[in-house]
Amino acid sequence: VLIWGYLHHFIAGVRHLYMDxxxxxxxxxxxxxxxxxxVLSLGLTVVLGAKLFGLY
Incomplete structure (x- = not known):
């Protein structure tokens, strides 16, 4: 949950900077x-979570 929160906040910040x-x-x-x-934040969460738990 913490990984998703950080990634979502970061990507949304980039989105708002682009819009500005x-x-x-x-x-x-x-x-x-x-x-x-x-979609990006969920996808990156799955990738980083898998890496964190040693799935690849």
Missing amino acids: MTHSVSKEFGKSSASVTL
Whole structure:
């Protein structure tokens, strides 16, 4: 849970920085980038969790 919390917060921060730099503020972009943020954070959590527990 701690790994996911950190990764999700980090990726969401990068998302917001990107939105601030490119002025990509729209409802459609917000929804799609939120989905990408969730999928990336969950995927990285699985990878790092597997590495942490020695599965590979």
